[in-house]
Structure formats: C-alpha cells, structure tokens
Amino acid sequence: MPEGFYELDWFNPQSNFFLSLHINYPNASDRILGSRKNPGGDIFFLHGSCASIGCIPITDDGIKEVYWLAVQVRNLGQRHLPIQIFPARLTDAGLKALATTHPGQSALIAFWGNLKEGYDLLEKNHRLPRVKTRADGAYAFPPSSS
16 A cells, blocks of 8 residues: 555546545655556545555545545645555654564664654644655655745
C-alpha cells in the first residue's frame, strides 16, 4: 500500500467500487525508493463498496461525500488535491509502535521517520506542508514563503 504525500489526480464516477479517486502513485519518492522494475500504479486509493485489497475502502455514503467535496474543490480552480497516506498516527508513540512491530527494518523505520516530519508540521500548523522530493527519495519540507 502506498505511504507518503500524493495528490488525487483522477476521478472515476464509474468505478467497480461505486465511486473512486485515483492517486498519483508512484510519485517521485516512490520512483527513487521503490522497485525499479515495477513500482506499481493505477491505484484508485479511495473508493466505495467498503471492500478492498490494499486501498482505503469507505462506505458508499462516505465516498459520495468525499468525491463530491473533491469535485467542488477542483471546480473552484484547485488543481492539486493533496492526500497524505501514513501507516499509523505518526506521534512519537505511533512511530515507536511501528518500530516494535517491524524489528530489523531500519530503512522502513527511517522512511516512516521522514513521513513523521511532514506529519508533525501538519499537526503543528494545521496546514499542509510544502513537500519536495530530494535526490535520495526522501521528502523535504521547505519553509513556506507565506
């Protein structure tokens, strides 16, 4: 399942799962850090029918609301609809719990620590952080100019 900073980039009103929203996976970070042969793709990450294999399924009523809000925002001129996908609440305790359940996976824990930087900025400022991808695939969060 993708984890990181993405954008909703495609609306699918005729999904097999009622309605669905596609994300821009693989993003720049995924292309650097993921499998070079086949990083995956074509992920309609949010969808209705409350059933899934690796996506976020929600009820049909829930996806109707999310889908409608996303369409409204897009119709008002917002071209980038960011979505953040985290493996858990990335509090200090949440990151520690992930490390405990994934012993010996230092690269994965480091990746989640990098996600936590963006998570912390979002929690602190109650605004989406600016997100860039460094040459090594890690996310960078440059200060906002506003």
